[in-house]
Amino acid sequence: MAMSEHSDVVDTSARAQCPYCGEDVTLELDPGGGVSQIYVQDCEVCCRPWRVEVRFRGATAEVVLRAEP
Ligand SMILES: [Zn+2]
Secondary structure: OOOOOOOOOOOOEEEEEOOOOOOEEEEEOOHHHOOEEEEEEEOOOOOOEEEEEEEEEOOEEEEEEEEOO
8 A cells, every 4th residue: 555645734823932922822824825925913912913924835834923013
C-alpha cells in the first residue's frame, strides 16, 4: 500500500505572540483567502490592533504579528 504524498491538510490556525502584551495567541486562518494575506485584527487579550501577515508555504502557515504604528 503506497503512502499518500497528498496530505493536503493546510493549517487553519497558527500560534503567535502578541507584540503588545506578549500573550501567546491562536489565530484562525483562512487558507482560501490567498497564499499571502495582510489584515488587521484586535488582540483578544489586550484589544489592541495587530497587523497580521500570513504566508502559506505549502500546508504550513507562517504568521507574523506587528504592532500597528
Ligand atoms: Zn495583546
